[in-house]
Amino acid sequence: MHDDDAQSLTVGLLAASRALVDGISAGVRARGFDDLRPAHGFTFARLAPGGATITQLAEHLDVTRQAAAQLVDELTAKGYVERRPHPDDGRARLIMLTEKGWACTRAADAAMADTVRPWAAALGERRMLALRDDLIRIAPHGPLRPTW
Amino acid sequence: MHDDDAQSLTVGLLAASRALVDGISAGVRARGFDDLRPAHGFTFARLAPGGATITQLAEHLDVTRQAAAQLVDELTAKGYVERRPHPDDGRARLIMLTEKGWACTRAADAAMADTVRPWAAALGERRMLALRDDLIRIAPHGPLRPTW
DNA sequence: CAGATTAGGCAAGTGGCTTGAGCATATAGG
DNA sequence: CCTATATGCTCAAGCCACTTGCCTAATCTG
Numbered sequence: 611m612h613d614d615d616a617q618s619l620t621v622g623l624l625a626a627s628r629a630l631v632d633g634i635s636a637g638v639r640a641r642g643f644d645d646l647r648p649a650h651g652f653t654f655a656r657l658a659p660g661g662a663t664i665t666q667l668a669e670h671l672d673v674t675r676q677a678a679a680q681l682v683d684e685l686t687a688k689g690y691v692e693r694r695p696h697p698d699d700g701r702a703r704l705i706m707l708t709e710k711g712w713a714c715t716r717a718a719d720a721a722m723a724d725t726v727r728p729w730a731a732a733l734g735e736r737r738m739l740a741l742r743d744d745l746i747r748i749a750p751h752g753p754l755r756p757t758w
Numbered sequence: 759m760h761d762d763d764a765q766s767l768t769v770g771l772l773a774a775s776r777a778l779v780d781g782i783s784a785g786v787r788a789r790g791f792d793d794l795r796p797a798h799g800f801t802f803a804r805l806a807p808g809g810a811t812i813t814q815l816a817e818h819l820d821v822t823r824q825a826a827a828q829l830v831d832e833l834t835a836k837g838y839v840e841r842r843p844h845p846d847d848g849r850a851r852l853i854m855l856t857e858k859g860w861a862c863t864r865a866a867d868a869a870m871a872d873t874v875r876p877w878a879a880a881l882g883e884r885r886m887l888a889l890r891d892d893l894i895r896i897a898p899h900g901p902l903r904p905t906w
Numbered sequence: 907c908a909g910a911t912t913a914g915g916c917a918a919g920t921g922g923c924t925t926g927a928g929c930a931t932a933t934a935g936g
Numbered sequence: 937c938c939t940a941t942a943t944g945c946t947c948a949a950g951c952c953a954c955t956t957g958c959c960t961a962a963t964c965t966g
Contacts, residue, residue: 611883613867616871616873619874619893621902622897624778625893625902626897629896663944665944673924674924674925675945676924701944701945719764719765723764732895732896737888738759738763740885741767745770746766747880748774748777748881749777750773813913821955824955828953847962848962849962
């Protein structure tokens, strides 16, 4: 692995990553959810399993609680999430996806599949699965966050 | 390629991309260039071949000319680039890297190699080169820009 | 040489984030 | 118990990278 290889790998990885984000973003917008930014996707990903508190969301996104609260305010106003009283802790609130939030999540999954499909066609099934396995092998398994 | 595969590919790609950016950023900082953000790296990449005008830089980064000018102001103040009169066009200015800018570019290349090295060790030379080739195959070949 | 176009700069406004302070609820110690 | 500390969240103000809107200077077009 020479330096030139490292550079071309970097270029390929960043370009592919950006293409993926752009594709998902465009696909979600095309499906009628045109008031969202990519960062919201990471929020949905954290909320989907069963909701989360503001603090948990802030840790996941690596922003302050105030920033997370503001994001939830916006998503609440747009009807994607709702604040509920937390069942175990009177101080906390549990943020959960609304039906509209779930619909958007499904749209994102579909957009993801649409974006990846031409890649599978170009590389073939075998190499595509190898690509997925290798990426997962080298990537850290932490929370998924915006790149920068 | 099922939907689940597309999702895991997305997760791997975004996580790897972020790990790469973080690694490069940390490596550049560790080498003494601690007043730069990842976005500046994309600027350097465009300027390295032989300089560029504000307008060309703005197009490359996909921001307004004012934003590009502001970025150049900052990099000029920090000593990484300099504005020269454009040889062919009296209106334009050619932005070029200073020696410090070149030193930073070399540091970024080294940081890139450092970040990628453990991946090559984990996957082996063969799969690593295949990964690079596949990524370049599926990624668009346009200008390299921040992901979002 | 007059009009349109292009390169760049100046000024003000915006959005997403931060830091700082404060209130309500929960947990721990005497 | 009851006080002291920690935790979850919110309100308010400020910051910074970026935007839109307008301007001047230089170049191209007919």
